[in-house]
Amino acid sequence: MNTISETRQKSLLYLENVSVSFDGFKALNSLSFVVEPGELRAIIGPNGAGKTTMMDIITGKTRPDTGTVLFEDAIDLTKKDEADIAQLGIGRKFQKPTVFESHTVWDNLELALNRSRGVFATLFYTLSPEDKARIEEILETIRMTHRKNEYAANLSHGQKQWLEIGMLLAQEPKLLLVDEPVAGMTDAETAETAVLLKEIAKTRSVVVVEHDMGFIRELGVKVTCLAEGSVLAEGSIDFVSNDPKVIENYLGR
């Protein structure tokens, strides 16, 4: 390695030997996992493999029993709560699309915008021209400009997923965690989502949890397979899907 790479940070997200258990059930078992800056990573694994628990730990919703969780090699995420971690630059999309249904698409994005989030700052906030431009830009990206004044409750399932991704973009995160983004989407929507995620990954790291192998193939990125709370295999999609352990645990023979 040359001198430049030594000054550069080695990892964006670093998990080592993370374990957590609920009433004796080990949801994560010495999980170690690294995401590099600018990387797009897919995670697969059977139900109960600990995918969602891992996201809970990264985003501060759950505290690990043991283990290290570092962001940008320096910040200990186990000491922070959800709001802190979001402000550090980690965005999270839930499995079930979660948007503010009684707000318009525009308001949803306005709320997500990476601005001061204090009580008084929000009380006296007025929309600046830059913010307006930024929201319109995101609307273009998620292809929803024509529906900006629509209540989010009236969007279709797929559109809600996209709006949520748009909100994450507005948050300007360095790392985006996306939980099953194409669940319940049509094939066309799935393909478009893959394009969108790849576009997003150009400017930041993205971790995608997905069951849809076709979709992951479409992404064409490094895949990590989790099972029973730890990493089973890691590598390209072809490498992972030919691993005998993965076939036994997840894909089935």
Next chain:
Amino acid sequence: MTSKVPFRVLQSLGLLLCLMFSFAAPSHAQSSVGTDPKPLFDQLAKADFAEAEKLIGQLAATGDARLVPALNAFSEGDLYFRKSDSLVFIGKVAGSSYELTDPVTGASAGQAAKNAVTKIKINNSLRRVIRSAMGGLTLMSPDRGVRLQAADAVLRSPSAENLELLETAISKETDGEVKARMVEARAVSLLSSDRSIDEKRAAIQTIKNYGGRNAIGILMGASASLDPSLKGDVDAAIASIESGQRLWDVGQNVWYGVSLGSVLLLAAIGLAITFGVMGIINMAHGEMVMLGAYSTFVVQQVIRDHAPGLFDWSLAIALPVAFLVTGAVGLVIERGVIRFLYGRPLETLLATWGVSLILQQTIRSLFGPTNQEVGNPSWMSGSFPVGGMTITWNRMWIIAFSLSIFVALLVVMKKSSFGLNMRAVTQNRRMASSMGIRTPWVDAFTFALGSGIAGIAGVALSQIDNVSPNLGQSYIIDSFMVVVFGGVGNLWGTLVGALSLGVLNKFLEPSVGAVLGKILVLVLIILFIQKRPRGLFALKGRAVEA
């Protein structure tokens, strides 16, 4: 508590009855001293108070239980002497004249005009003397209960005059418990007598060994009049009793706490099902308890009117009635209101609050706003001592009752097929439904079960609380506290929560008072929920979030 009053009345009625019986069977209670009591009575006619006191002492010394009614009449002011011959009779007003009876035999002695007789004067100090004399007279009754009561009576108002009688009675007594009580009564009486200092010292030891709050009071009361050389003995005895008593006090407090805890458990256990298992905030839960209490009242009314002999069975009859009534009301509420509100707990809270207002007002319209008198069956009355503690039967039964309901419920939940369906539905409604379980009916019957249990709790609570339309209101907040504190969805949590809150309450009470104690408990729970938002026995993990 209303229950206390009828209980007292019953107790004194019982005593009176016993005295009557002992009077009706005079054969055993032959005078041991052999004096004819009749002339002693006649002397009362001309005696002043001091002489009367002596005469009563002599009457008591006869040990003749037949004299009890006359002495009683004397203290009531019903003893008269005939002006013509100065003979003494018991007089009862009969129209414009008096019905006279012989003070010893109780035989009728004809009538006398009002101005032909004079009332024998009585004052309070004489009444006291009479009371202790009566105590002495019944000490040798053939009836064990009467002897025990008599020993207690002497214990309450000890006097040196009874001393010899007591000693005679003790020598004849065969029943261990009665004898022990008499020995104690003798020791207490001895303190105020002119016996030797050594005998008094021994008496202090006897009292000390008996222990209890009363003993401290007796010793303190006696210490002023005792020989100064005994002061050390008295102080030592008091100190020793107190240190023994402290432990018993803790025990008694735990008992009170467990007793309160069992009441909380009763009130909360139905809620542990509707709130804990189904997640329904049933604000009408307290009214279910209230309906159960009113069911008891109605059952007792019917029994009083039609089959008074069954009164002791009234609670046993009321249990299924209350269960069915409240269960049915619960079923109607679930089908009519709650089923439209699943998944919207706050709305359920409001709607059931509305139901509770309607139920309250219905009962108020039907029965009126005042308290209804619900009687205690005989087996719920009275108390018995355990060492230095007193345990009342009604509390005892309520603790036993609430624990058995708890166990029964546990069995239903874990062992019955209905319990299995219920748990299946609460854990995964869709899966349960696709397995062929009729989820709407499971919901309805689970709610009815919770309501029915609240109803039978009401039967028990009717024994210790005022039965009024507001009965439920006083339990609803406490019940929610218990369930939230114990941990939702866990029957064991409810048990532990109820008992620990009960005991905590009773331990705070002596130092800060009942109201402040309750406030403190509420504040503690509020703080506790901050620390453990899911209660003592919380479920953890992902399932909780869903």
Next chain:
Amino acid sequence: MISGFVFRALEGRIVAAVGILLGIGILVPALNLLTPPDSALHIPTYAMSLFGKYLCYALLALALDLVWGYCGILSLGHGAFFALGGYAMGMYLMRQIGPRGVYGNPILPDFMVFLNYKELPWFWHGFDWFVFAMAMVIVVPGLLAFIFGWFAFRSRVNGVYLSIITQAMTYALLLAFFRNDMGFGGNNGLTDFKDILGFSVQADGTRAVLFFMSALMLSLCLILASAIVRSKFGKVLVGVRDAESRVRFLGFRVENIKLFTFVVSAMMAGIAGALFVPQVGIINPGEFAPANSIEVVVWTAVGGRGTLIGPIIGAILVNGGKSFFTGAFPEIWLFALGGLFIAVTLFLPKGIVGTIQHGFKARKALKAAADAEKGRGDAAAVAQAQAAE
């Protein structure tokens, strides 16, 4: 910045509501004071005081709506904040009695003389001073809300758990204020007030001013509430109500948002209580009863939670109904109130105003859909209009 905050509040409906409220606030006292008692237009003093009481209740309902309708916190203890504000006002009024009490003690209120107090308890000091007392009207409820909320929101107690502990809070206060040695008059509370700022509380003129103040404070709080819910903060608030975890993961401190709203709401409730007390002439621990707080919830629900006008209309309607029923058919009132709770939750979950607004929106959406069809024929717009129906 501030001007933008206020300006946003003054949207059409709010301006109209404020106009009506202030109109009533001036017209009713005017008709009471300026017309002769036999005139058809005359409003008797008792009616004015009764309506003044409704306005205080309306303010209380508005305060509850801010936390429940917009933030999703169902407080079953808002009566406590109302009562605390009322007690603060009551303490001022007690001190104004001076030596005119039954026992004629210039410092100690009658109940303290009766209970053998030797001197004024420390927490009564300063309440003879109007400005201090008025500050306490908002500080005390605000402080309680702050402490309570600080603990509750930080440890994420929410939903029904929060409702239950707010109920426990007001219940604990009820028990506390019933105690004689709390120094707040125990059972009887504070009463027999003589005057406020030197004017007799019984005089028609004073009553008229109190009525106007109630209308004015309600209007000001309505504007404040409107400014809050129309700001970005208000949008976050609704976000917290609908998807709390989303707000958290967007980087907002939900506990601070809830705490701020809870405290503001408690202060409003305190003001309502303070205006209530001189108009009804008494404050006693009964105001802390959990049932009272739950009743406030039904006013809000009837009018329409999540709307600002709704709770005001709901409070006035339900209390008007209560005055009518308890006068005419006292037996029926609890049935009616209970039925109202059930009917509103089952059939009118959005309340009166919410339902009207919803119908309005649906019509607009339908029209928009028709327009869209004419233009681009966007099928989705139709679907959305159907969904909105």
